Amino acid sequence: MRRFVTIPREEVIYVVAGGWHTELALPMSAIVGPLAALKPSFTNAKYLVFGWGAHDYYMAENPGIEELLRAVVPGPAVMLVVPLEVSPETFAGAAYTFALPISRDGVERLSELFWNDLAKDEQGMPRRIGAGPFPQSFFYASTKTYDLTYTCNTWTAAALRVAGLPVSEAGVVFAGQVLDQVRSLAEAPPPHVQSGR
DSSP: OOOEEEOOOOEEEEEEEETTEEEEEEEGGGOOGGGGGGGGGGTTOSEEEEEEEEHHHHHOSSOOHHHHHHHHSOEEEEEEEEEESSOHHHHHOGGGEEEEEEOHHHHHHHHHHHHHHBOBOTTSSBOEEEEOSSTTOEEEEEEEEEBTTBOHHHHHHHHHHHTTOSOOOTTOOSHHHHHHHHHHHHHSOOOEEEOOO
């Protein structure tokens, strides 16, 4: 006889969609390990939104064709961290926000991934390189390289896979390719694992 065991889902993370771009939001309480070093910079936040993209395009106030063309070739990337005092649904709109339950281990792996993606300064802290487009948000240098085969949406999908969700980054370039995978996860009941007895 087969027994079904529910996989523990102790945390909820969020995929936030904005046009061509996707980002991930984590509750402050879920941010653990070395990544918690960011918390003192965002003392009033209930959530942190993490986005990733091409340095010149993402940081441009009004990106144009020049920044877009630079993003076509491999180049430096940045991570944007946006503090939220409201829920991700309130920030981006419920239609553009997907709540995904994950295990505690999954959120720990995600925190570790984000930490490793942040370039560090001489003191071993994330290297802040500019103000972001939202109040009290900041851009940080990234250790990864952006190109047309590894976009912000590839990054999001890869991060979700590291968190333990059944998402693949293979061939993902556009936001819709992430959201097509995420919608079914956000709507699906908690998964079960079959044991052999």
